[in-house]
Amino acid sequence: MLQSGGVESHMYQLATKLIDRGHKVIIITHSYKTRHGVRYLTNGLKVYYVPFFVIYRESTLPTVFSFFPIFRNILIREKIDIVHGHASLSSLCHEAILHARTMGLRTCFTDHSLFGFADAASILTNKLLKFTLSDVDHVICVSHTCKENTVLRAALDPSMVSVIPNAVVAENFKPDPTAASKSHITIVVISRLFYNKGTDLLVAAIPRICELHPSVHFIIAGSGPKAIDLEQMLEKHMLQDRVQMLGPVRHEEVRDVMVRGHIYLHPSLTEAFGTVLVEAASCGLYVVCTRVGGIPEVLPSHMTVFSRPEEDDLVSATSRAIKEIRMGRVKTEKFHEQVKSMYSWTDVAERTERVYEGICTGERVGLMERLKRYYGCGIWAGKLFVLCVVVDSLILVLLEFLFPQSGIDTARSWPTKAPRMTDGGGRRDRSKRRGSNVEAVVEEDLNGVREN
Incomplete structure (x- = not known):
């Protein structure tokens, strides 16, 4: 496989x-x-x-x-x-x-x-x-x-x-507080770049989020037919210095990408579960996700900010998460142990x-x-x-x-x-x-x- x-x-x-x-x-x-x-x-x-x-x-x-x-x-x-x-x-x-x-x-x-x-x-x-x-x-x-x-x-x-x-194998997704930038907020997206994964929402929301929050940066990992739309968006809005596209990453490299961020953004239009949300929370990221399918069942409310699968609401939810992180209201350092106790392959x-x-x-x-x-x-x-x-x-x-x-x-x-x-x-x-x-x-x- x-x-x-x-x-x-x-x-x-x-x-x-x-x-x-x-x-x-x-x-x-x-x-x-x-x-x-x-x-x-x-x-x-x-x-x-x-x-x-x-x-x-x-x-x-x-x-x-x-x-x-x-x-x-x-x-x-x-x-x-x-x-x-x-x-x-x-x-x-x-x-x-x-x-x-x-x-x-x-x-x-x-x-x-x-x-x-x-x-x-x-x-x-x-x-x-x-x-x-x-x-x-x-x-x-x-x-x-x-x-x-x-x-x-x-x-x-x-x-x-x-x-x-x-x-999730929680031991493989341990947080690293020293990996994330201290000077700006980093939002991580790891997804296959297809329509059902909400890539069009991402294309529309990123320029608005960057305009509202000048200190916010993005890291996007994944591949798919919608990757060209993201690249065109970066060129149109000249965001190459604030949005880093990594392309496809191996599963064993996902943790190293996640720990570089503060927020994980998941704009999916349909999802039965969303294992990547558990991995992100285990790495100590605050999760912003759409309220679709089985996603509301995955994580407790203090780990997530929910949004409707709409551009305006996604931008608003991400802005709320950025504010919570800046003001230190979210204790993300406790997420790993909580996820470890909730999910086990055994x-x-x-x-x-x-x-x-x-x-x-x-x-x-x-x-x-x-x-x-x-x-x-x-x-x-x-x-x-x-x-x-x-x-x-x-x-x-x-x-x-x-x-x-x-x-x-x-x-x-x-x-x-x-x-x-x-x-x-x-x-x-x-x-x-x-x-x-x-x-x-x-x-x-x-x-x-x-x-x-």
Whole structure:
């Protein structure tokens, strides 16, 4: 996963914590440029980079069935029990859940985004989501707003949807009071420069904020199609000496950028959670953000100044934050310890583990019951969904005939903790680690997987 973002970070952190708790976890994604095959990351996390064609923003071309042979092979090789998909716009995620259900495995889905209901793109996405989630065992959302959105979009029973927020490794986002300038207020923006991230609002607000507050400077990190609009704005208003554009930064460099500022500005138009807000607060920044989506659920009110997603209100909210910082009314030095106590990936892993335990004890459904679920997805869409499932089931029969499970070699597991067992009193047996954490990068060729 070379496209580092909120979803990718979530998957990596969750996977490593689940491995720490004694589970075997692998990640399946598409290849990135020269990165393909199989690699081991820190803690023995195994990543399969499948050579699939990418069409837009690191999303693969939807093929529905062509992913099934190699996906089945990987699941059998690794002895997988649960398939956990992430992100509504990932075609690999939707296909993996479909194929896993056809193979009789348990499935779970985590939604990280908010979508509308009226535009063509949202309608198609929602119909695809309804197809996938019609036969999923459980759904996880990163905020209560995201849960409400997903339940409405996919027509789900709210009882089968849990809310488990993102988290942050607070130790990686420690404040540094000596890094920020003493002579002026610095506002930091770290975001992908797309329309939905509020870049147009940023372009309109920065000149007005700079005019109202001559001692304010900006640091902007990120890349995207809207970067050209920011550059044109700087040239038009001659703000090159007050606005520094860093371009894309690696996730491990985010903290070093954040600690240079006093205020973090987040003008997003839609957001299911906003992990970057937690990271900014952990670094000791006062957060100015729009009141949209799940953002109001992320941080307590004393850490944030909220704004409507409008230019005038964003300028006003930022001005209030600047005044609060100048007058010393905000005790940002206490933010780090407060965030550390609120968000933990260990807690996220424990709650996700309880979801896994719940779906493993549920009743298994047969093919006819699955077809009934899909048929109820719409007059025309239901029939198309049923056809897809029938074809998928026939492909599985063909694969079982051509490549029986007995002929597929089992992959060796990375040395890790013994599985956590529950004793009679309900306590967990925390066994000692059988192997040490070793950071290694192992290249393998997928030809062997294809041959099997």
